Amino acid sequence: MESVNFSPANLSNTGSRFLNALVDSAIALETKDTSLASFIPAVNDLTSDLFRTKSKSEEIKLELGKLGKNLTATLVLEKCLREDLKKAELHLSAERAKVDSRLQNMDFLKAKAAEFRFGIKAAEKLTELKQQTIPLKKKLESYLDLMPDAIEAELTKKVEMMEL
Numbered sequence: 001m002e003s004v005n006f007s008p009a010n011l012s013n014t015g016s017r018f019l020n021a022l023v024d025s026a027i028a029l030e031t032k033d034t035s036l037a038s039f040i041p042a043v044n045d046l047t048s049d050l051f052r053t054k055s056k057s058e059e060i061k062l063e064l065g066k067l068g069k070n071l072t073a074t075l076v077l078e079k080c081l082r083e084d085l086k087k088a089e090l091h092l093s094a095e096r097a098k099v100d101s102r103l104q105n106m107d108f109l110k111a112k113a114a115e116f117r118f119g120i121k122a123a124e125k126l127t128e129l130k131q132q133t134i135p136l137k138k139k140l141e142s143y144l145d146l147m148p149d150a151i152e153a154e155l156t157k158k159v160e161m162m163e164l
Helices: 013-029 036-144 148-163
Strands: none
Touching: 013 036
């Protein structure tokens, strides 16, 4: 501006505002001056940065969408697993109750089996004792056929024999 003898003070309000905007733009774009040759590469660089940022933003949105879907699927899977775990715990509880009942039945059956074994042994012993008493009963029958006086006479005879 100095080369054309132009002073910023001679500008109108609108011109001053435009000049201030031009200077602020040059500072923001970090150009060496306010020439068009400086602004075009700076704007091109910003445009490139904008496209890279938009591209990166789209990539991040896609990745975020994938992560959101994965999170949703994971949460659904977790819910299903929790429900399955509850079902398994209920099933396990029912199975434990069955096992406890079967153990009680088994203990009862063992006790009954022991009783039956004892009863069988007692019956075998009784049968054995009955077999042993058969000859004794036969011997006793021979004495039962005798008359009571004959038994007394027989006993007296035996006692006398013993005394001798």
